[in-house]
Amino acid sequence: MAQVSSIADEQISTPVSSSKSITLRIARYNPEHDDSSMFMEFTVPCEKWTTVLEAILEVKKYFDHSVAVRYSCRQATCGSCGMIINGKPRLACFTKISELNSDVVTVEPMNNFPIIRDLAVKFERLFDTHQKIKPYLIRDDTEIESDEKEFLQSPKEVEQYIQFANCIKCGLCNSACPTMATDSSFVGPQALAQAYRYVADSRDKGKDSRLKIIDESHGIWRCHFAGSCSQVCPKGVDPAMGIQLLRGYLLGFRS
Amino acid sequence: MKIHYGTAIAAVALVAVHILMRLTQGFAESLEFESVLANYKFVPYAVMLELILILLSVHGFNGLRVILLELKQGRIYEKAVSYGCVVAMIGLIAYGSRTIIMTNMGMV
Numbered sequence: 001m002a003q004v005s006s007i008a009d010e011q012i013s014t015p016v017s018s019s020k021s022i023t024l025r026i027a028r029y030n031p032e033h034d035d036s037s038m039f040m041e042f043t044v045p046c047e048k049w050t051t052v053l054e055a056i057l058e059v060k061k062y063f064d065h066s067v068a069v070r071y072s073c074r075q076a077t078c079g080s081c082g083m084i085i086n087g088k089p090r091l092a093c094f095t096k097i098s099e100l101n102s103d104v105v106t107v108e109p110m111n112n113f114p115i116i117r118d119l120a121v122k123f124e125r126l127f128d129t130h131q132k133i134k135p136y137l138i139r140d141d142t143e144i145e146s147d148e149k150e151f152l153q154s155p156k157e158v159e160q161y162i163q164f165a166n167c168i169k170c171g172l173c174n175s176a177c178p179t180m181a182t183d184s185s186f187v188g189p190q191a192l193a194q195a196y197r198y199v200a201d202s203r204d205k206g207k208d209s210r211l212k213i214i215d216e217s218h219g220i221w222r223c224h225f226a227g228s229c230s231q232v233c234p235k236g237v238d239p240a241m242g243i244q245l246l247r248g249y250l251l252g253f254r255s
Numbered sequence: 256m257k258i259h260y261g262t263a264i265a266a267v268a269l270v271a272v273h274i275l276m277r278l279t280q281g282f283a284e285s286l287e288f289e290s291v292l293a294n295y296k297f298v299p300y301a302v303m304l305e306l307i308l309i310l311l312s313v314h315g316f317n318g319l320r321v322i323l324l325e326l327k328q329g330r331i332y333e334k335a336v337s338y339g340c341v342v343a344m345i346g347l348i349a350y351g352s353r354t355i356i357m358t359n360m361g362m363v
Binding site: 179182183184185215217218221222250251 | 256257259260321324325326328333
């Protein structure tokens with residue numbers, strides 16, 4: 001580890017002008033070879049606008065290209081770069097190092113997801129549960145068959161679900177969920193929030209089938225309302241509220 | 256899960272009546288042997304005790320089942336937990352009912 005740090009010190013005179021440098025601790029783990037994860041430390045130059053993702057990419061570029069990280073858009077739209085940053089699930093591209101108020105930044109793979117390598121995790125479970133709740137409008141008729149060309153909604157009807165439509169499937173809510181950690185069959189806050197998104201959509205007619213899917217032994221009732229899912233969402237979605245509103249449908253308080 | 260909420264609400268109401276009965280009688284005296292027998296022999300109160308027994312057994316064992324299902328998953332395990340909790344619940348209700356019925360019929 002000391003060797004890595006010294007290499008980092010030597011490489012610090014990179015073309016990027018920097019007023020500050022921080023220690024970036026990256027969890028390294030390859031399930032095929034390693035028994036447990038270990039941290040590697042790198043000294044990385046940073047400006048006040050430097051994001052955690054940029055710091056990781058700096059490490060990949062100048063110090064260790066073998067660090068595995070998934071990313072794409074760099075603007076909190078694709079939901080690829082979710083990870084645990086200083087103990088909290090966040091998007092690496094949406095987290096500035098300056099806002100962490102720490103000279104040591106620790107990055108780890110998301111909890112409740114199987115690790116592929118280092119910071120990259122498998123999303124199969126998230127996509128399976130997302131698919132399970134039928135994330136699309138269900139109707140007997142279609143725009144093509146109907147006389148009307150559009151399914152018009154009032155602004156009030158849009159308000160019912162619009163914040164839930166902002167979900168980018170980054171998995172941070174599932175990573176923060178304590179039930180996801182213990183119940184491997186739990187549907188999870190992401191899928192439940194999306195179930196609400198479609199149930200609350202006035203154009204959708206698939207409410208009953210969706211409620212049937214989530215009203216099972218590892219479904220909506222396993223949520224203990226810890227609320228951590230809503231705390232970590234980078235897009236302002238409130239899955240915990242969506243889950244409570246869905247329960248309202250199941251208990252007959254909403255229709 | 257509706258049964259869990261339903262039994263909880265009903266139990267809160269009936270247990271409140273049960274506690275009020277204890278307090279109006281005087282707590283220590285209400286737990287004396289003769290007093291307890293008299294309670295069991297008073298049919299409306301015995302029916303209420305039986306209802307509390309059923310409600311709390313259903314609620315408690317369903318809660319235990321849920322906790323155990325969250326601890327570990329697997330088809331065989333989950334079936335064992337569910338059936339095990341139902342059997343234990345029936346056993347507890349049967350044993351409690353036996354006490355109420357025997358006392359009510361003057362067998363104690």
